[in-house]
Amino acid sequence: MGATDKAKNMAEDMGGKAKEAVGDLTDNERLEAEGQRDQAEADLKQRGEQLKDAGEDVKDAFRG
Template sequence: MADKDQFKGAAKETGGNIKEGIGKMTGNEKLQAEGKADQLEGKVQKTVGDVKDAFKN
């Protein structure tokens, strides 16, 4: 069973990907940077969830 951090991390990563894409389309470098930061945060949170899940099993 997936951990809530895995879901939240995946959602944050997806949102960051969208933000970065919109930033690229509009030429908004700040939005691109925020998107990349969100993606990284999401990956970290997803990894935390993976580790928690591994210890549960």
């Protein structure tokens, strides 16, 4: 995973956590749900990047 992608995913995750916290504090269920969705999206992107990296490792092993 590239450093830029990792930083973007981390920023999206942290922003989601902040939204969720603000939504919880203000009893704004929509904002809280938005924050949870942002965190889930960041997690999916990170897992996709990890799978891509694993695929590259397998390719490299066969090129050997």
